[in-house]
Amino acid sequence: MDTERTSVQQASRILVTRRLPSSVLAKLEAAGGVDLYSGDAAIAPDELRARVADKNALVSLLTDAIDRTVIDAAPELKVIANVAVGFNNIDVAYATSRGVVVTHTPDVLTESVADFTWALILAITRRLAEGERVVRSGAWKGWALDFMLGTELNGKQLGLVGVGRIGRAVAARAPVFGMRVVYTEPRDVDLPGAENVSLDRLLNTSDIVSLHVPLLPETRHLIDKKSLARMKRSAYLINTARGPVVDEAALAWALQHHLLAGAALDVYENEPAVHPELLKLDNVLLVPHLASATTETRTAMADLAAENVLAVLAGRPALTPVVLSQR
Numbered sequence: 001m002d003t004e005r006t007s008v009q010q011a012s013r014i015l016v017t018r019r020l021p022s023s024v025l026a027k028l029e030a031a032g033g034v035d036l037y038s039g040d041a042a043i044a045p046d047e048l049r050a051r052v053a054d055k056n057a058l059v060s061l062l063t064d065a066i067d068r069t070v071i072d073a074a075p076e077l078k079v080i081a082n083v084a085v086g087f088n089n090i091d092v093a094y095a096t097s098r099g100v101v102v103t104h105t106p107d108v109l110t111e112s113v114a115d116f117t118w119a120l121i122l123a124i125t126r127r128l129a130e131g132e133r134v135v136r137s138g139a140w141k142g143w144a145l146d147f148m149l150g151t152e153l154n155g156k157q158l159g160l161v162g163v164g165r166i167g168r169a170v171a172a173r174a175p176v177f178g179m180r181v182v183y184t185e186p187r188d189v190d191l192p193g194a195e196n197v198s199l200d201r202l203l204n205t206s207d208i209v210s211l212h213v214p215l216l217p218e219t220r221h222l223i224d225k226k227s228l229a230r231m232k233r234s235a236y237l238i239n240t241a242r243g244p245v246v247d248e249a250a251l252a253w254a255l256q257h258h259l260l261a262g263a264a265l266d267v268y269e270n271e272p273a274v275h276p277e278l279l280k281l282d283n284v285l286l287v288p289h290l291a292s293a294t295t296e297t298r299t300a301m302a303d304l305a306a307e308n309v310l311a312v313l314a315g316r317p318a319l320t321p322v323v324l325s326q327r
């Protein structure tokens with residue numbers, strides 16, 4: 001063990017709120033005392049406050065609400081390392097004001113989430129889940145020329161609401177499917193062939209609308225009744241960003257009234273609850289927050305969180321700190 005790791009070890013008390021890959025836990029254990037919460041569900045807020053009280057590092061998941069009460073409960077806390085690219089579960093401004101570094105896991109999940117976004121686009125436009133339900137229920141009567149027709153992607157328009165790392169990776173895959181890309185962002189982005197348009201125009205003209213903005217006060221319910229009413233009746237909405245970016249009740253209403261053709265959702269307003277009206281609809285594909293869920297990516301995310309902890313505890317800059325102004 002090098003001297004840096006030895007000195008980290010002497011001072012380190014690390015709370016990990018959920019089981020991580022063993023290679024990652026071993027790395028943290030080599031650096032100091034690890035207190036691992038091993039329950040299957042998210043740690044309860046009271047227990048989180050009690051267990052973080054004497055720690056100087058916290059490895060959190062997106063299901064942990066790291067609010068002022070948690071930060072105040074841990075006077076020696078130096079770093080909160082979220083195992084997620086999103087950080088809406090953490091009061092970053094307050095943590096920063098208390099001198100606590102907050103880190104997240106960008107880049108390592110970009111390709112995995114972009115692939116998954118396309119999996120959702122293909123699945124909803126080609127009615128995969130619906131078709132599977134028909135086969136499993138025994139209701140399939142056999143091949144027919146006009147049975148369960150989907151929608152072609154070739155020649156259509158993909159509208160990306162937000163083109164950070166993930167939005168750009170989704171855009172990069174569009175030519176393979178013959179789609180042109182428009183996006184909406186406050187500033188132009190280097191995305192050859194893609195046009196920056198207003199949200200209104202994007203909603204009005206796109207065949208697929210895919211959300212890639214972080215959850216911020218200004219993006220909460222960005223997709224509400226009004227914006228859904230602007231979409232083409234033949235269009236599909238894809239959400240792999242954060243549930244509250246979409247008003248779920250409004251989406252259920254819009255789908256019931258055929259204001260759009262369908263939606264594919266990986267994220268929900270109150271996970272793991274799903275709006276009961278959405279559960280009744282065939283033209284919505286519902287999957288359980290899986291966009292980054294490959295063994296490779298989840299391991300890389302946990303590993304990056306651990307490296308962030310080790311860096312901060314050793315007095316080095318974090319590898320991937322949260323920058324509050326980032327989009």
Ligand code: GLV
Nearest residue numbers: 083084085086292
């Ligand atoms: C997943 O939703 C993440 O933010 O990493």
